[in-house]
Amino acid sequence: MHPRQSFVLAFVAALLTTTAACGRSDDAESMPSAEFTQAMDRILQERVPGVQVVVTADGKHTFHTAGVGNVATGGLISEDAYLRIASNTKTFVATVILQLVEEGEVGLDVPVERYLPGVIAGNGYDGNRITVRNLLQHTGGLPNYIDPEKIAKSIGNRYRQPFDAEQVVRETLRANVPLGEPGTQTAYSNTGYLLAGLVVERVSGQSIGTEISKRIIEPLGLTSTYYPEPGESTLRAPHMYGYDIVDGKLTDVTELDDYGVGGADGALVSTGADLNRFFIALLAGRLLPPHRLAEMKSTVPSDLPLPGLRGIGLGLFRYETSCGSEFWGHGGGAPGFGTIGGVTADGRAVTLIANYMPPSEQAMTAMGVARDAALCAK
Template identity: 50%
Template sequence: MVATGTLVALIATSCSSTGADRAEPAAATGRAKITEALNDLISIDHLPGAQIVITDHGQAWTATAGVGNVEQGAPFPDNARVRIASNTKTFVATVMLQLVAEDKVELDAPVERYLPDVVHGPGIDGNRITIRNLLQHTSGIPEYAAEFGVPPKPGQLETHDEQVRWGITDMTEVVRNALTAPADFAPGAQWAYSNTNYALAGIIIEKVTASSLGAEITHRIIEPLGLSDTYYPNPDETAIRGPHPLGYSEIDGKLIDYTDQNVTSAGAAGAMVSTGADLNRFFTALLDGTLLPPAQLAAMKTTVPLGVPDSDAAYGLGLLYHRLPCGKDSWGHGGDIDGFETRGGATTDGRSVTVITNQVPGTPEPTQHINQLVDTALCPTT
């Protein structure tokens, strides 16, 4: 699905920097090349709007293209808050690994220890599935999004069901229904993305801590890092707090404002709101050891291949690995939810990038272009 010819895209790109511009953090990457690629997402891929945030050792540079509001022609706000979808999984995995470091959870313990008599179904046995399997998507547990009629691609939590859009989802019931489907494979036999893994991880965190997942993410990650534009929505929230672009979905050939929605159906798998700058700060802090002790960070970065032809992509514990064209290692996640797509990565030398679009592309090519843009921005040229 692509935007129709009635959408008039603004091809002019606006740029801004923080840190008084004195550090010129993105200058070495060739800003003209980056802004040209950002504009191509509008003029060639026909997305409404896009924003890139590049952070280098704490200094951030932002560029935008297209519109954040189709009707008014307004651009993305500089510090745009958006739904970050499956990037939420990295936050959840980080909290779980902090609990492992605190000896409150054992990474290779069976899920049955924490959720007795819950994880069972055709070929599904909570005594054989570990916490590691959940975080790494090697459990074989089937995808719960199928409950909403939309089997997603990795990172995607899209559904156009109006009841799901506005209603509060009982995730315990959703998981219970998902577990009536047969296992996709035996635990540890292969990798397959399933949002149900993280729904279960969220339930386990809440049981172990006797607190809500949102509260744990807030006091363990958001507050210590000063992520002032990041939050886990309350169950009854439908709007995005603070400055944000509108997010669009193409439904029956029409571009629809899908910004407001209840994201309890995404939950631990993809409910959070953040900005490009905050995401960059989070992934940088994660990789430099601010959030996890060395043993848990090493476990998080221990990967299994995705099995994608001609790809080196591999998945750790809520963390996606990719080898950049310039030879550096990139770590991140990414995510899609109705209205927004986010892609990005961070390197261990203090550089991080997030690209946001306010529509999930309907074909693979725009996302490929977004990923290429991330790679370009993460590989500065001399």
């Protein structure tokens, strides 16, 4: 059989695969509801090869998988597979900033200029008018450095060079005027989180990856989470395979150039189980004292069309499920990968993983339905 035929057949098999529950033997999680199963199938119908939902409750993980994790072999998404968690990285970065605030090293309402003199300047920008809080809450009027057209062109590019966050920020500000007055509107900005990462590095004298590891990954024992080394664009094994459409064909885009990997805005690699552990620990107060966690959960209106999103805090989103319960989390999307999830008040955590960044509003809606069904299940 021609390799291309094998590829097509494997992809078709992904679309026809029914939802399978892959819970560990010591889990008491009930079987998926019809609503959950239908939502998982709907995600696959939107060209997504595979999806996995990780439910964590009472310290136990349950895995529900549909479709395939590798379209070439037909293999499932494994429970321990690394993936790019993209913008979930922002919650880690915001947590580090708030720890530094608690230590007296950073002020939330202090101008960024104090920490990064001259970086936010020119073309209508003034670092004296944008605070650290503005960076974390997407209210700095900063444009997004990520250009979908450039990302599309970068997919499949094997050229490597270290990601220079400060250079990217400066180039972005030179090329784009401010989106508005700082503090007057919400505009999601990856550029703001590159700046937040630079603030951490200037204050601590360490890389943002080192600070995240020292302050979060190591204390929580997140053994399947890491911040890539400079220029490290290949996922470590075992890893998920991520897919996108390139030249009209479904293509493996697991290996990205550094433009696609990013920095403090989205570079972290993890697993669904580790991501649940992190959000559970954060919301339980294991990383921040109560008053800092309360600041993190103080929200402004959202400008993002995410299912159930009700407000944006400091690197943390407030959602409401279809069954009316509140939960907190983030989410992330990068070429080849998409994640949504969060933690309810009773400590139930869900992370939904797709090996294709949601390609349509219908796919995103179906992901939200599956997530809610998992969060609302008892």
